Amino acid sequence: MSVHSFQEHFDNLIDRDVTIEPKDWMPDDYRKTLIRQISQHAHSEIIGMLPEGNWITRAPSLRRKAVLLAKVQDEAGHGLYLYSAAETLGISRDEMYNQLHTGKAKYSSIFNYPTLTWADMGAIGWLVDGAAIMNQVPLCRTSYGPYARAMVRVCKEESFHQRQGFEIMLTLSKGTDIQRKLAQDAFNRWWWPSLMMFGPPDAESPNTEQSVRWRIKRFTNDELRQKFVDVTVEQARVLGLEMPDKDIKWNEERGHYDFGTINWSEFYNVVKGNGPCNKQRIEARRKAWDEGKWVRDAAMAHAAKRKARQSEVKAA
Amino acid sequence: MNLAYTLRLADDALIIGHRLSEWCGHGPILEQDIALTNTALDHLGRARSLCQYAAEQYNAATAEEKKNSFSSVAIQQLTEAGKQLTEDDIAYLRDGWDYRSLLLLEQPNIDWAFTVARAFYYDTFNYYFFSHLKNSNDTTLAAIAEKSLKEVTYHLRWSSEWVVRLGDGTDESHNRIQQAINELWQYTGEPFVMNDADNVAVSTGAGVNLADIQPLWTARIAEILQEATLTMPPAGSWMQQGGKEGRHTEHLGYILAEMQYMQRTYPGMEW
Numbered sequence: 001m002s003v004h005s006f007q008e009h010f011d012n013l014i015d016r017d018v019t020i021e022p023k024d025w026m027p028d029d030y031r032k033t034l035i036r037q038i039s040q041h042a043h044s045e046i047i048g049m050l051p052e053g054n055w056i057t058r059a060p061s062l063r064r065k066a067v068l069l070a071k072v073q074d075e076a077g078h079g080l081y082l083y084s085a086a087e088t089l090g091i092s093r094d095e096m097y098n099q100l101h102t103g104k105a106k107y108s109s110i111f112n113y114p115t116l117t118w119a120d121m122g123a124i125g126w127l128v129d130g131a132a133i134m135n136q137v138p139l140c141r142t143s144y145g146p147y148a149r150a151m152v153r154v155c156k157e158e159s160f161h162q163r164q165g166f167e168i169m170l171t172l173s174k175g176t177d178i179q180r181k182l183a184q185d186a187f188n189r190w191w192w193p194s195l196m197m198f199g200p201p202d203a204e205s206p207n208t209e210q211s212v213r214w215r216i217k218r219f220t221n222d223e224l225r226q227k228f229v230d231v232t233v234e235q236a237r238v239l240g241l242e243m244p245d246k247d248i249k250w251n252e253e254r255g256h257y258d259f260g261t262i263n264w265s266e267f268y269n270v271v272k273g274n275g276p277c278n279k280q281r282i283e284a285r286r287k288a289w290d291e292g293k294w295v296r297d298a299a300m301a302h303a304a305k306r307k308a309r310q311s312e313v314k315a316a
Numbered sequence: 317m318n319l320a321y322t323l324r325l326a327d328d329a330l331i332i333g334h335r336l337s338e339w340c341g342h343g344p345i346l347e348q349d350i351a352l353t354n355t356a357l358d359h360l361g362r363a364r365s366l367c368q369y370a371a372e373q374y375n376a377a378t379a380e381e382k383k384n385s386f387s388s389v390a391i392q393q394l395t396e397a398g399k400q401l402t403e404d405d406i407a408y409l410r411d412g413w414d415y416r417s418l419l420l421l422e423q424p425n426i427d428w429a430f431t432v433a434r435a436f437y438y439d440t441f442n443y444y445f446f447s448h449l450k451n452s453n454d455t456t457l458a459a460i461a462e463k464s465l466k467e468v469t470y471h472l473r474w475s476s477e478w479v480v481r482l483g484d485g486t487d488e489s490h491n492r493i494q495q496a497i498n499e500l501w502q503y504t505g506e507p508f509v510m511n512d513a514d515n516v517a518v519s520t521g522a523g524v525n526l527a528d529i530q531p532l533w534t535a536r537i538a539e540i541l542q543e544a545t546l547t548m549p550p551a552g553s554w555m556q557q558g559g560k561e562g563r564h565t566e567h568l569g570y571i572l573a574e575m576q577y578m579q580r581t582y583p584g585m586e587w
Contacts, residue, residue: 049341056337060578060587061404062364065337066357072340073353080346118578118587168587175585284342292344294492295428298485299345305484 014215019145022088030214033207034144035089036105037216039096042082043107045075046100047281051115052124060118067164068121074157081150088146101286108132109267110193112275119172119179119186125165127187127194127232133158134228135198138218166235173239184241191244195259196267198225229257318454318522319373319385320416320513323406324560325457326366327417330407332438333359334571335425344428351474355435358467365460367403375400386414390583408579412569413562416513420503422559422567426496429482429489433496435475440536441507442468444529453521476540483544494546505555508533513560 006025013020020026049072056072059065083093099105110128115121136158139151172183199205199221211217219227229248236243247260270278336356343349374385382395390409394401420438425431446468449461482493508526510518517523541548558564578587 046341046346053341056340057334057574058577060408060582060585062360062367062407064587066360066364069337069340069353069357069360073350073357076341076346076350076353080350083346171586176582178582179585288342288344291427294486294488295344295348295482298482298489301489302481302485 014143014213017141017215019148020143021145029210030216031089033211033214033216034147035086035091037211038082038086038089038147039091039099040106040108042079042086042096043100043105044111045079045082047107047111047285049075049079050281050284051111051113051277052121054115055118055121058118059121064121064168071125071161071164074161078150078154078157081153082147085144085146085150097289101282101289103273103282106271108197109270109275110197111281112270112278113189113193114277116189117182117186119168119182120190122165122168122172122183123186123190125161125163126169126235127165127190128197129158129162129165130232131194131197131228133162134224141215141218143215166239169239169241173241180240183239187236187241188244192262192266193270195225195228195262196264196270198222198228200264200267226256229259233257317373317377317381318457318517318520319370319377319381321517321523322366322370322373322457324416324513325460326363326370326406327415328421328438329359329363329366331415331417331568331571332421332434333357333363334575335421335423336431336435338425339431352431355467355471355474358464358471362460362464362467363407364403365463367406369456369460370406371401371403374406386410388414404579408576412564412572415559415564415568415572416562417559417564417568418503418506419556419559419565420500420506422565422571423500423503424567427492428478429492429496430500432475432478432482433493433500435471436479436540437500437504437537438507439468439472439475440533441529443472444532444536445507445524445526448524448529452523457522479540479546480544483541483546490545493544497541497546498549501549501553502556506557506559509557509560511560 172179446461446465452458482489
């Protein structure tokens with residue numbers, strides 16, 4: 001087949017909603033876009049372990065500690081599936097780590113915000129995982145097979161995390177005055193960064209059109225953001241929390257909630273590295289990687305020795 | 317009543333679970349981060365079962381027994397107010413001198429080699445200990461032992477494999493694990509010291525005679541160290557002790573300050 005007919009075959013699969021598999025021919029840009037997106041997603045899971053990991057040793061009850069520990073462990077698992085999915089596109093995990101540690105690869109900016117109180121464990125589960133699910137559920141039907149299949153598992157666990165987060169918020173909101181204050185404070189701090197998780201407005205999102213065409217993306221940033229606002233306003237009511245945005249108002253005509261202006265200059269600054277914890281997050285990952293080098297070297301050396309001994313036994 | 321005995325086992329599980337959970341998100345290999353967190357969750361799960369059982373025994377005790385159980389002011393206040401203790405009160409409201417955990421377990425992670433060596437010593441102990449405790453005439457302890465034994469068998473395999481991998485890996489890993497094995501050796505006598513709680517539990521048929529498991533522990537440690545091309549520290553070395561009596565190293569205070577901070581700062585709330 002000529003390149004032209006490869007392209008036709010690929011387009012045809014996309015049009016018929018058939019998944020693309022690792023051995024199928026795919027356009028270079030499709031491969032690059034996927035590597036970028038999947039590795040970013042994997043990095044977000046791994047970096048995302050840090051803000052919540054910050055509270056494991058301080059969780060207020062043994063049950064909460066166990067649930068949080070299991071949740072952060074799930075995130076490591078998600079990172080693992082996603083790195084594996086990206087590897088099917090011809091990039092190694094070490095190379096992806098290297099891109100993360102050198103700042104070449106991005107990850108979800110939300111994790112550059114600090115977790116200051118226990119209530120942040122609730123707010124992150126409720127809002128951040130809630131926003132992540134909205135972004136991710138459509139990816140269960142994305143065109144690249146290994147990514148779509150990884151996302152099915154990820155989404156199941158994420159929705160569990162979201163419920164756990166909401167349950168923390170609910171417990172706080174039913175608690176004492178100081179607990180309600182903790183919940184409101186966390187809501188105030190995480191609300192706007194959560195809205196930013198859907199990415200820049202459609203008008204400023206250069207990759208959206210192509211990604212929608214490839215079914216790497218199923219909805220635009222603004223569509224998903226609106227859906228998130230609509231759902232969250234109702235949930236905040238259940239919690240008895242005040243919306244951190246004075247401009248929230250039901251718009252009868254649109255059938256959606258209107259909301260205030262997002263501070264995009266803050267968003268771009270956090271993406272650029274000026275968020276409150278960008279340096280700490282990367283530093284923590286780099287440190288784990290650098291200090292783990294001798295451990296990985298030892299494991300490799302030992303495996304090689306074993307293999308050599310086994311072949312000696314066989315030869316004898 | 318096996319309150320003191322239960323508490324010691326609860327404290328061991330809680331403190332090692334805490335230490336291992338500090339690794340979460342910072343492991344040298346993603347797969348090992350997951351494995352270690354699994355182990356931390358096993359210890360934490362056991363800590364919860366044991367803390368619940370300790371609370372149950374405390375709640376059923378006489379006023380006099382309650383008074384002599386803990387030095388904790390917070391627990392005394394709850395008791396005076398007629399409240400029933402929960403697993404969280406047991407974990408979060410006692411100070412260091414009420415903690416009966418082994419000194420070995422509160423030692424800091426330092427690096428992968430120290431973490432592996434500490435786990436190796438403890439998992440080996442646990443394996444033989446729970447193999448015996450499952451025959452306890454205290455049915456709750458026996459049930460916890462039965463469940464734990466499955467987990468501990470896996471823990472022991474994991475830590476033994478890492479001792480071998482590091483010992484018989486590179487020169488650097490060999491030196492690091494040998495150093496950790498040597499430095500933590502001083503804490504490996506305490507697990508076998510029979511104190512009052514042990515003697516009472518053994519006399520009633522609830523506990524394990526530690527003298528029975530010490531030779532098994534020593535043989536197993538020697539076997540793995542040999543496979544790992546490592547040197548076993550000399551027998552008869554000076555051994556630290558005190559944890560089982562509530563006299564700890566300086567590390568425990570910081571663990572508790574961190575672990576208990578929410579319950580201490582916002583007392584009496586549901587989380």
